[in-house]
Amino acid sequence: MSTRELFTFRNSYFSVAVGLAAGLFVLTAVAGFVVLPRLQPELKYADLWDAFCSAAGLPRRSVSSGEIPKSAHRSSEAVLTSMTLAHPSQESIGRGATLAQRCAICHGPTGISRADSPNLAGQYAAVIYKELLDFRSGARTNAVMSPFAANLSDREITDVAAYYSYLPRLPAFHPVEQHPKPRVVIYGAPMRGIAPCGSCHGSLDNKTGSPWLEGQSEAYLKAQLQAFASGQRTNDISQQMRNVARGLTPQEIDEAAAYYASQPPEIIKATD
Amino acid sequence: MLVNRKLILAHFWFAFAVFGLALCLGAWQMFVRSPLYTWISNPEWYYRSLTAHGTVMGYVFPTLVAMGFGYAITESALQQRLVGVRWAWAGFWLIVIGAIMAMVPVALGRASVLYTFYPPLIGSPFYYIGVVLVVVGSWIWVALMSVNLRVWRRAHPGEPVPLAMFANVAGSYLWAWTAVGAALELLLQIIPVALGLKTTIDAGLARVFFSWTLHAIVYFWLIPSYIAYYVIVPRAIGGRLYSDTMARLAFILFLVVAMPIGIHHTFADPEVGAGFKFIHSAFTALVAVPTLLTVFTICASVEIAARLRGGRGALGWIRALPWQNPIMLAVAFSFVMLGFGGAGGLINMSYQLDTTIHNTQWITGHFHLIFGGAIVIMYFAIAYDLWPHLTGRALPNLALVRTQLWLWFIGMIVTTFPWHWVGILGMPRRMAYYDYSNPAIAPEALSVSLSAVGALILLASGLLFLFILIRSHAQGATEAGAYRFSMPVHPVRSVPLALNSFAIWVALMIGLTVTNYGYPILTLATRHDTSVPAVYVGAH
Numbered sequence: 001m002s003t004r005e006l007f008t009f010r011n012s013y014f015s016v017a018v019g020l021a022a023g024l025f026v027l028t029a030v031a032g033f034v035v036l037p038r039l040q041p042e043l044k045y046a047d048l049w050d051a052f053c054s055a056a057g058l059p060r061r062s063v064s065s066g067e068i069p070k071s072a073h074r075s076s077e078a079v080l081t082s083m084t085l086a087h088p089s090q091e092s093i094g095r096g097a098t099l100a101q102r103c104a105i106c107h108g109p110t111g112i113s114r115a116d117s118p119n120l121a122g123q124y125a126a127v128i129y130k131e132l133l134d135f136r137s138g139a140r141t142n143a144v145m146s147p148f149a150a151n152l153s154d155r156e157i158t159d160v161a162a163y164y165s166y167l168p169r170l171p172a173f174h175p176v177e178q179h180p181k182p183r184v185v186i187y188g189a190p191m192r193g194i195a196p197c198g199s200c201h202g203s204l205d206n207k208t209g210s211p212w213l214e215g216q217s218e219a220y221l222k223a224q225l226q227a228f229a230s231g232q233r234t235n236d237i238s239q240q241m242r243n244v245a246r247g248l249t250p251q252e253i254d255e256a257a258a259y260y261a262s263q264p265p266e267i268i269k270a271t272d
Numbered sequence: 273m274l275v276n277r278k279l280i281l282a283h284f285w286f287a288f289a290v291f292g293l294a295l296c297l298g299a300w301q302m303f304v305r306s307p308l309y310t311w312i313s314n315p316e317w318y319y320r321s322l323t324a325h326g327t328v329m330g331y332v333f334p335t336l337v338a339m340g341f342g343y344a345i346t347e348s349a350l351q352q353r354l355v356g357v358r359w360a361w362a363g364f365w366l367i368v369i370g371a372i373m374a375m376v377p378v379a380l381g382r383a384s385v386l387y388t389f390y391p392p393l394i395g396s397p398f399y400y401i402g403v404v405l406v407v408v409g410s411w412i413w414v415a416l417m418s419v420n421l422r423v424w425r426r427a428h429p430g431e432p433v434p435l436a437m438f439a440n441v442a443g444s445y446l447w448a449w450t451a452v453g454a455a456l457e458l459l460l461q462i463i464p465v466a467l468g469l470k471t472t473i474d475a476g477l478a479r480v481f482f483s484w485t486l487h488a489i490v491y492f493w494l495i496p497s498y499i500a501y502y503v504i505v506p507r508a509i510g511g512r513l514y515s516d517t518m519a520r521l522a523f524i525l526f527l528v529v530a531m532p533i534g535i536h537h538t539f540a541d542p543e544v545g546a547g548f549k550f551i552h553s554a555f556t557a558l559v560a561v562p563t564l565l566t567v568f569t570i571c572a573s574v575e576i577a578a579r580l581r582g583g584r585g586a587l588g589w590i591r592a593l594p595w596q597n598p599i600m601l602a603v604a605f606s607f608v609m610l611g612f613g614g615a616g617g618l619i620n621m622s623y624q625l626d627t628t629i630h631n632t633q634w635i636t637g638h639f640h641l642i643f644g645g646a647i648v649i650m651y652f653a654i655a656y657d658l659w660p661h662l663t664g665r666a667l668p669n670l671a672l673v674r675t676q677l678w679l680w681f682i683g684m685i686v687t688t689f690p691w692h693w694v695g696i697l698g699m700p701r702r703m704a705y706y707d708y709s710n711p712a713i714a715p716e717a718l719s720v721s722l723s724a725v726g727a728l729i730l731l732a733s734g735l736l737f738l739f740i741l742i743r744s745h746a747q748g749a750t751e752a753g754a755y756r757f758s759m760p761v762h763p764v765r766s767v768p769l770a771l772n773s774f775a776i777w778v779a780l781m782i783g784l785t786v787t788n789y790g791y792p793i794l795t796l797a798t799r800h801d802t803s804v805p806a807v808y809v810g811a812h
């Protein structure tokens with residue numbers, strides 16, 4: 001086989017094929033990059049070049065490039081990945097243990113609260129880290145808790161998160177008789193866009209930043225769900241939890257809170 | 273002359289064994305998300321199963337069928353022993369090892385990422401490395417097809433390459449090039465993140481790479497079936513192939529136009545510009561051409577067979593066809609499913625109409641009809657046609673074979689027609705659970721139940737298929753004669769060089785990939801602000 005015989009415009013197969021391919025490419029490119037953008041005046045391109053860049057996929061400045069509207073509340077500035085604090089060092093845990101003495105009056109000497117403050121022992125490190133950053137920045141506020149986060153340094157936050165996540169989840173103070181699993185917890189509510197709670201919160205799968213809920217106090221869980229639903233608590237990134245809570249009925253909130261509070265905390269974490 | 277029968281049988285048997293397993297998973301999925309079952313309580317199980325089903329049905333099964341059939345074609349069409357048998361076995365074992373390596377983490381729930389990988393979701397590295405091994409194994413086959421053709425050419429200078437081999441090599445080249453997209457995605461983007469060397473990934477770029485593979489892989493699945501239309505069907509029903517040239521043109525067109533259109537899989541993605549989406553959409557319209565050519569040529573060939581058997585009249589000849597012949601039945605069913613599937617495909621390929629069915633169950637209904645229906649039923653036909661030549665034993669019972677084909681056809685229609693319908697009603701795909709008690713989705717309940725019934729019929733048919741193949745090994749030995757392909761109406765004496773070689777067409781395939789993909793890939797690859805943190809699935 002000779003390449004010279006094939007790749008020459010004297011070979012009609014070659015010339016027709018290349019001609020058709022090139023012709024079609026040019027034709028569709030002109031249509032896609034020049035003609036069609038012009039037929040859509042609502043897209044408001046500044047000029048031909050602007051339209052061309054947009055059709056090519058270059059990001060463009062939005063037409064109304066005004067100020068980003070200020071929102072009424074602070075959003076969380078924490079950045080989490082599934083690797084955040086995945087492998088803390090022994091020293092970090094040790095420093096955290098010292099710091100945690102300040103927290104023991106409310107969160108319990110072993111990280112298990114005797115009041116309605118949340119349990120911290122065995123909580124995911126990324127969660128403790130994020131919540132403390134949010135209390136410090138003001139993205140999450142609580143009259144009792146906020147002052148204790150206000151003066152923590154970045155390293156102290158990392159250390160205390162490493163320490164509490166290292167502690168075992170001891171039986172909580174709240175166990176009552178076992179509740180049946182509420183529908184919303186196991187099925188979610190697909191038509192309201194609510195995934196099963198456990199698909200984020202750990203019993204099925206843990207999505208980074210979603211706290212471990214089993215064994216927390218019922219009053220605390222209920223208060224948090226109501227705060228998300230009413231928009232009082234707004235530190236969840238991209239409204240992950242507000243979107244869920246807003247769709248819940250008051251009865252579902254009660255059921256979910258009672259259910260999680262009654263669960264033994266020693267269920268294996270999905271990611272363990 | 274089929275010499276390396278063990279090699280070919282190994283490919284087919286491993287293909288059909290994993291097909292049987294994945295079929296059970298498919299039927300299970302259909303059942304548990306239908307109103308006939310309450311709910312498995314854990315979506316993880318559904319996605320685990322779906323990942324296994326998609327990976328096997330999309331990557332492992334069709335690749336092995338194409339390879340086994342390719343080796344059979346090489347030996348019987350070229351009338352020469354396969355060159356590189358050891359390499360062929362190496363490719364086979366790579367695929368076996370790769371498939372197992374990929375399926376173990378999936379079974380353990382460490383890689384429920386679905387067969388399209390879905391970055392930034394990241395699963396166990398073993399899953400991706402397993403898939404890469406499968407692809408590498410198949411690349412060995414591509415190289416062998418090319419080498420064997422070259423050996424033959426040296427011995428037969430200037431002679432026309434037999435059609436079956438021409439089409440087979442075209443398919444292998446298409447696969448070699450189209451697999452590059454997913455390979456780049458896996459090697460450059462996903463595997464480094466899965467191994468923990470990086471923690472962020474450019475999901476948009478990954479989707480563009482995957483679309484490079486996703487369209488043409490469909491044609492790679494389909495080419496064995498198209499080869500069977502052209503070179504098995506006319507011979508099996510006692511007719512002649514209407515036009516050898518038309519057949520060559522069809523495969524050449526697949527080679528050239530299957531590649532530069534993949535961005536139609538990213539119509540809803542923001543990272544690709546509308547101009548490129550339009551170009552790909554317009555090029556997509558072209559892929560109907562080789563299929564229309566094929567439908568025309570095969571109908572004409574079938575008519576020739578009917579007239580040779582004494583068929584008369586404008587349509588009366590249809591009655592004269594050998595309907596007792598399983599291959600006749602298979603091709604008829606295949607064309608009906610291709611017709612309906614093709615009509616649905618017209619909707620998917622249009623940038624505007626696609627928005628109404630994007631990500632709905634319509635899509636899954638569509639590709640099961642085309643791929644699981646029109647294409648896979650021809651895989652069955654290929655197996656039935658080849659089996660006596662591979663085993664040296666006749667098939668046990670043709671009535672059983674016909675029952676199997678009928679069941680597959682009926683099962684596929686019962687499964688996929690309601691499946692399309694619920695898609696139009698807006699039911700999303702890839703969801704583990706639907707709350708049918710909700711008024712908004714209650715109207716879908718009946719249709720989904722029907723699909724589940726169809727799934728059971730399909731399962732029965734698939735198991736019957738395996739049963740027939742197993743039983744045939746226990747039949748008494750017969751001499752099946754030489755394995756032959758159909759003869760064209762006009763004997764092929766000479767073929768223009770362009771239609772007897774691949775250089776122009778491979779060059780065009782690569783050239784059009786560069787024009788249609790080069791800019792979107794380059795801009796995404798050189799930007800630094802497009803990566804997002806990886807989301808690990810139970811990976812540590």
Ligand code: HEM
Binds near residue numbers: 326386730
């Ligand atoms: C008993 C017959 C079959 C049934 C009941 C079945 C059922 C299913 C179901 C329910 C899905 C998931 C749809 C979703 O959740 O969106 C699926 C996906 C899929 N099936 Fe099948 N299937 C069958 C046979 C086949 C065959 C024969 C093939 C191809 C050879 C195939 C290839 C695929 C592929 C590639 C996917 C996509 C997976 C994904 O979305 O990630 N299936 N199938």
Ligand SMILES: [Cu+2]
Binds near residue numbers: 486488534
């Ligand atoms: Cu496609």
